[in-house]
Amino acid sequence: MASPVDPIRPTDADARALARSLIDDARFAALGVIEPASGAPMVTRVAIARDARGLPMTLVSDLSQHTKALRSNPACSLLLGEPGPRGDPLMHPRLTLQCRAVFVAPAGTEHGALRARYLAQHPKAKLYIDFGDFRLIRFDVHSGFLNGGFGKAFNLTAKDLTGAS
């Protein structure tokens, strides 16, 4: 006996809506980067907010390994959608986003609006958001992979996630 040969289903409105809700509900995510010294993947936790397009953004410290890694190589991946304390965690929907990290220039035109959006979603970050080593990063998403539970997988485009044409 075996699993279905192709677990990927055609992307439909329900899949898009589920992916959208996983981004909208995320307070944090697992961030995958490339470790510069080894070339190996490295996964850490970051806080997540949403920019004006509804795409993920975060706030990181220059002292963190993931920040140094993203300055060396902006290719990264986010895993969103956390299981609750009970039930089978592999049945809980989750979304992988393949992204490019874009550092938001502190003196740039978009910084003020993104800082305000981040603080509206993470009010306690006001304690450290203006520290000299903290940076806002927004994630340019180029593709996504939604796993809605056993045998319910979907490939997504950036357009599926933003509704942009």
Next chain:
Amino acid sequence: MASPVDPIRPTDADARALARSLIDDARFAALGVIEPASGAPMVTRVAIARDARGLPMTLVSDLSQHTKALRSNPACSLLLGEPGPRGDPLMHPRLTLQCRAVFVAPAGTEHGALRARYLAQHPKAKLYIDFGDFRLIRFDVHSGFLNGGFGKAFNLTAKDLTGAS
């Protein structure tokens, strides 16, 4: 104002015990792999059990992207330790493990014992563990990074995690 210059503290018995508890309590983890086509990191969710050394193991399908990626490049990373539904997720302890994935040969000497251990920790997996496309993987851990909350970070060796000399 800025964060402390070096956020890494000397590893002590409390840090080792916290890392150990995060592995022991994990039902699942975020797995970071290298996507073969792009060379980019990719993060997905996998179930986690513990082998006889107390190190993480998982069960994956050959149809999954992470399995294909690990066959191409076994370098990977696991993020363990899930925040609860309330509180600041960045204050919740989490553990990054830098690993090499080792596929457990179905006909090999260690398969039976690892299969039994996996099922003891994930009883519902009896429904699919013997499907032809499913594989047990154990993770050889070569280093770890423990983040116990803001300003409480520790580098760990494999010895710190297993107690082995």
